[in-house]
Amino acid sequence: MSTHALPQPYEYRYRPIVEPDWTRFPAWAAVTAAEWEDAQWQRAHCVKNVKQLRAVVGDLLEERFYADLERDQAERATMAMLLPPQMLNTMAPTSHEAGGPTPAQFTDAFYSDPVRRYMLPVFSDRRHDWPSHPYATRDSLHEHDMWQSEGLTHRYPTKVLAEVLSTCPQYCGHCTRMDLVGTSTATIEKMKFGLKPADRLDGMIAYLQRTPQVRDVVISGGDVANMPWKNVEGFVGRVLDVENIRDIRLATKALMGLPQHWLQPDVVEGVQRLTDKATSRGVQIAIHTHVNHANSVTPLVARATRAMLDAGVRDVRNQGVLMGGVNDSVDQLLDLCFALLDGASIMPYYFYMMDMIPFAEHWRVSLGQAQQLQHGIMGYLPGFATPRVTCDVPFVGKRWVDQVDEYDDVLGMSYWSKNYRTSVERDDPAAVDRKYVYYDPIHTLPAEGQAWWREHGHTEGLITDEAMAAAASSRAAAAAELASTS
Ligand code: SF4
Numbered sequence: 001m002s003t004h005a006l007p008q009p010y011e012y013r014y015r016p017i018v019e020p021d022w023t024r025f026p027a028w029a030a031v032t033a034a035e036w037e038d039a040q041w042q043r044a045h046c047v048k049n050v051k052q053l054r055a056v057v058g059d060l061l062e063e064r065f066y067a068d069l070e071r072d073q074a075e076r077a078t079m080a081m082l083l084p085p086q087m088l089n090t091m092a093p094t095s096h097e098a099g100g101p102t103p104a105q106f107t108d109a110f111y112s113d114p115v116r117r118y119m120l121p122v123f124s125d126r127r128h129d130w131p132s133h134p135y136a137t138r139d140s141l142h143e144h145d146m147w148q149s150e151g152l153t154h155r156y157p158t159k160v161l162a163e164v165l166s167t168c169p170q171y172c173g174h175c176t177r178m179d180l181v182g183t184s185t186a187t188i189e190k191m192k193f194g195l196k197p198a199d200r201l202d203g204m205i206a207y208l209q210r211t212p213q214v215r216d217v218v219i220s221g222g223d224v225a226n227m228p229w230k231n232v233e234g235f236v237g238r239v240l241d242v243e244n245i246r247d248i249r250l251a252t253k254a255l256m257g258l259p260q261h262w263l264q265p266d267v268v269e270g271v272q273r274l275t276d277k278a279t280s281r282g283v284q285i286a287i288h289t290h291v292n293h294a295n296s297v298t299p300l301v302a303r304a305t306r307a308m309l310d311a312g313v314r315d316v317r318n319q320g321v322l323m324g325g326v327n328d329s330v331d332q333l334l335d336l337c338f339a340l341l342d343g344a345s346i347m348p349y350y351f352y353m354m355d356m357i358p359f360a361e362h363w364r365v366s367l368g369q370a371q372q373l374q375h376g377i378m379g380y381l382p383g384f385a386t387p388r389v390t391c392d393v394p395f396v397g398k399r400w401v402d403q404v405d406e407y408d409d410v411l412g413m414s415y416w417s418k419n420y421r422t423s424v425e426r427d428d429p430a431a432v433d434r435k436y437v438y439y440d441p442i443h444t445l446p447a448e449g450q451a452w453w454r455e456h457g458h459t460e461g462l463i464t465d466e467a468m469a470a471a472a473s474s475r476a477a478a479a480a481e482l483a484s485t486s
Contacts, residue, residue, distance in 0.1 A: 009330065009376070010330055010331060010334050010376075010380055012334075012338065012380060014338075014342060015294075015335075015338070015339065015342075015343075016343070017297050017298055017299055017301075017302060017339060017343035017344065018093075018298065018299070019089075019298045019299050019300060020089050020090060020093035020094075020298070022036060022085065022089045024100075025056050025057055025060070025088075025089070026056070026057070026058045026059075026060070027055055027056040027057075027058070028056065028085065036085070037260055037263070037300070038260060039258065039260035039261045039263070039264050041260075042084045042085055042086055042258055042260050042261075043084070043169065043258070045084075045085050046082055046083060046084050046085070046169075046170075047081065047082075047083040047085075047088055048080070048081055048082055048083075049073075049081055050066055050069055050070055050073070050081075053066070053069070053081075053120075054066065056085075056088065059103060060101075060103055060106045060107075061103065061106065061107050061110060062103050062104060062107040064107065065107050065110060065111065065122065068122035068123050068124050069120065069122045069123075071122075071123040072121055072122045072123040072125075072126070073185070073186060074186050075123065075186070075187065076121070076123060076126055076131065076187060076359045077121065077173070077185045077186070077187065077188075077359075078173075078175070078178040078185060078187065078188045078357065078358055078359055079171040079172060079173055079174075079175050079178055079181070079182050079185065080171050080182045080183045080184075080185055081120070081171065082168070082169070082170055082171040082182070083119060083120065083170060084169055084170055084257055084258045086257060086258055086259065086260065086298075086300065087115065087119055087170055087256075087257045087258075087296070090115050090293075090295045090296050090298065091110060091113045091115050091116040091119075091120070092106060092109040092110045092113045092116070093295055114292075114293045114295065114325065114326045114327065114332070115292075115293055115295055115296060115326075117323070117325045117326050118172060118173050118174050118292060118321075118323055118326050118363065119170070119172060119173060120173070121173040125325070125362055126359060126361075126362045127361045127362045127441075127443055129442075129443060130361050130441065130442045130443055130453075131358075131359050131361060131362075132358040132359050132360070132361060133356050133360075133361060133364075133439055133441065133442065134453070134457040135356060135439055136356045136357055136358045136359075136360065137356065137357070137358075138178065138179035138188070138191075138357065138358065139177075139179045139180075140176065140355040140356045140357050140394060141155075141176065141355060141392060141394055142394055142395060142424075143155070143161065143163075143177070144179070144180075144191075145424055146422055146423045146424055148160070148207045148211075148423060149200070149203030149204055149206065149207045150193060150194060150195045150200045150203055151163040151164065151193065151200050151203075151204065152203070152204045152207055154207075154211075154214070154422075154423040155397055155422050155423065156397055156420065156422075157213065157420045158213060158214060158215050158216055159214065159215070159216035159217070159218065159247075160207075160208070160214050160216070160217055160218070161218045161220060162204050162217055162218065162219050162220065163177070163180070163220055163221055163222065164197075164200070164201065164204075164219055164220070164221055164222070164224065164227060164235060165197070165221045165222040165223075165224075165226060165227050166180050166181050166182070166190075166192075166193060166221060166222050167181070167182065167221065167222050167223070167226045168181065168182070168221065168222050168223035168225075168226055168253065168254070169223060169225050169226055169254045169257060169258040169261065170223075170253060170254065170257040170258065172253070172290075174321060174323060174354060174357075174360060174363050175357075176354075176355040176357060176392075177222075178357055178358075179191050180193075181221065181222055187358075187359075188358075197231075201235050201238075205235075205238050205239070205242070208239065208242045208244070208245060209242055211244075212243075212244045213244075214244060214245070215244055215245060215246045215247060216245070216246065216247040216248075216249075217239055217245055217247070217248050217249070218249045218251060218288070219232075219235070219236065219239070219248065219249065219250050219251065220251035221251070223251070223252050223253055223254050224250050224251065224252050225252045225254030225255075225258060225261045225262070226254075229264075229266055229267050229270050230270075232250075232270070233270045233273065233274060236248060236250070236274050236285070237274065237277065240274070240277050240278055240281060240283060245283060246282070246283055246284070247283065247284050247286075248278065248283060248284070248285045248286075249285075249286050249287070249288050250285065250286070250287050250288070251287075251288045251289075251290075252287060252288075252289060253289060253290040253291075255287060255289040255301065255304055255305065255308070255316065256289055256290070256291045256296050256297070256301050257296075259298075259300040259301045259303065259304035259305075260300065260304075261304075262304040262307060262308060263300075263303060263304050263307055268307050268308075268311050269311075271285075271308060271311040271312070271313065272311040272312055275311060275312025275313060276312065278312075279312065284314045285312075285313055285314060286313060286314045286315045286316070286317060287308055287313050287315075287316045287317070288316075288317050288318075288319055288349070289316060289317070289318055289319070289346065290318070290319055290320065290321070291318050291320055291336065291340060291346070292320045292321055292323060292326055292327050292336070293326060293327055293332065293336055294332070294335040294336045294338075294339040297336070297339040297340055297343050297344050297346075301344050301346075302343055302344035302345070305344045305345055305346055306345065309345060315347055316344075316345065316346045316347065317346065317347045317348075317349035318340050318346050318347065318348050318349055318350075318387075319349055319350045319351075319352065320336065320348075320350070320351045320352070320387070321351070321352050321354055322351045322352065322353055322354065322365055322370060322373065322389065323354060323363040323364075323365075324362060324363050324364065324365055325362070325363070326363070327351075328365050328369065328373070329373075330373060330376035330377055333351065333373060333376075333377050333387075334377055334380055334381070336348075337377070337381055337385065337386075337387065338381075341381070341382075341385050347384075347385055348381065348385050348386070348387040349387055349388075350387055350388055350389075350390050350398070351373075351387050351388070351389045351390065352390050352391075352392055352398075353365065353367070353370050353389070353390065353391045353392070353401070353438075355392060356394075356438075356439065361441045361442070361443065364440075364441045365441070365444070366409070366412065366440040366441060366444040366445075367391065367401060367404065367407060367409075367412075367414045367438070367440055368407075368409050368440075369444070370389050370391070370401045371389075371401045371402060373389055374388070374389040374400075374401055374402065377389075388400050389401045391404075391414070391416070391438055393416045393436050393438050394436065394438070395422060395425075395436050396416050396417075396418045396436045397418065397422075399416055399418075403416070404416060405417050405435060406435070409440070409445075409449075410445065410446055410448055410449040410452075411445070411449050411452055411453075412439055412440030412441070412442065412444065412445045412449055412453075413437055413438075413439060413440070414437070414438045414439075414440070415435040415436070415437055416435065416436045416437075416438065417432070417433075417434070417435055417436070418431075418432060418436070419432060420432070442457065
């Protein structure tokens, strides 16, 4: 028998998670562990613009990076810049070993860093041939069209999404809710909620009370970590009072981006009160977070997760987004899943294909690649922790990538069907017979497919007027309908 077994395509080994040394950044050279672990210190020292990034990183980054970033802010960014120190510290994390890098070395490491690639995008990252897909839209999942009260999307038969606020402690460059979330950028004027926050939450509760077929509420935004805790507790407590609700999920990327928030004693005690109430009613409360790379899983993230589990949260699950240059290989996905599972007791749950928002083509991957990645990660993780690679098809919802009905991989068009009606199709008998289309990024297509799109995909490579007009009209229709029913 041979003693030289062939290597596995992926070689598992246990890797301890680490908190990178924040004192490598000039501005944080004297920051103590107590300051670092303080949520208020983190919020007060977020990086919100190029000037503040310079103040933190200084001459470690060469001018070429700052210029690239400034151009992206002016011409492409759909999300404002907002980076808690915790997140910035996971970029180019090992670059100071062996005496420290030169500015050229640090800049190169920063450019190629996977967390930087999606949290701090620069102009040269983006595609210049097809920066946006011709069918990209601001609200690509048509969530606003399905609002039943302001911020409450009813898309699936038994579950709803409650967007309780429109801000986050961190802004991700690829945010699918770029239409609503965050402050306006040079290219995107954000939609604004019209109702006062209390009235918006009242409207959501009223809908849940009059809709007994809903049993499951995802409470999101934005990020619930940006809502004052007493307001979160008050709203979740009212949701728990609705008889038909059996599952509640709190959506917070801050569990990773600002774990200090979830370690604050008043938050931990408040979560314990909510889970006590949920348990007494037989309801489950879980946390859904959003981690895209293994480097983001640090001991502070593990501590925050442990605090939530100890406070009675049923599970902490990860919903990552599949992105080119960030995590689009089997090794990167499995490294992330094992870091989550072994290091932080976070359950790998979904990897979404990116939604078709403007200026996202450099991040998006094709359905064919997503299917290969799903195949590549099978068998290494426990079955219960093997994430599903999922396509969120407009007007359909989440579909496992292998559930596609038909796939034209030359034109990059996949066709999907569904087995329920969304809230805007209640009177549409064809909704469950129709095929719905999702589009691959054009640059991933063979030459024949790219030529077809050059001829038929009337776009200047920017957000099309048609898409902007369609999004505006759908929002106006949703607002008018709301006004007429309230
Ligand atoms: S945390 Fe979520 S909602 Fe907030 S910017 Fe990131 S992806 Fe968007």
